[in-house]
Amino acid sequence: MSNQNVSLSQAQQQVDGWIKTVGVKYFSELTNTAILMEEVGELARIMARKYGDQSFKKSESDKDLADEMADVLWVLICLANQTGVNLTEAFINNMEKKTVRDAERHKANEKLKE
Numbered sequence: 001m002s003n004q005n006v007s008l009s010q011a012q013q014q015v016d017g018w019i020k021t022v023g024v025k026y027f028s029e030l031t032n033t034a035i036l037m038e039e040v041g042e043l044a045r046i047m048a049r050k051y052g053d054q055s056f057k058k059s060e061s062d063k064d065l066a067d068e069m070a071d072v073l074w075v076l077i078c079l080a081n082q083t084g085v086n087l088t089e090a091f092i093n094n095m096e097k098k099t100v101r102d103a104e105r106h107k108a109n110e111k112l113k114e
Helices: 008-021 029-050 065-083 087-101
Strands: none
Touching: 008 065, 008 087, 029 065, 065 087
16 A cells, blocks of 8 residues: 555545455454554553663564554554444544643643743
8 A cells, every 4th residue: 555644434444344355354342452452562562662761672673663553553443343433533522522621731731841
């Protein structure tokens, strides 16, 4: 696939199409939740080594941050598809919630002042 912009809706459709053809069928929601936790752990491992205090082992030198983030997104999209969540609507609603709730909160946080 070439470099292109993909909407959340398109991503959900692409994942669904792939699952139903190449992947045969979705894993159960519980299995995908466990896989999501595993993928988040792999992402956290890279973050701890790249931005934290740990160092990479020789066997970890080929780990790709973007690929691990994409793995997390992939499984999250699977779960959204399985549970009937429209990620576009969920994202828009979540942004609105955060904007209203946090309109002044972060501006008043002394820890965030430069």
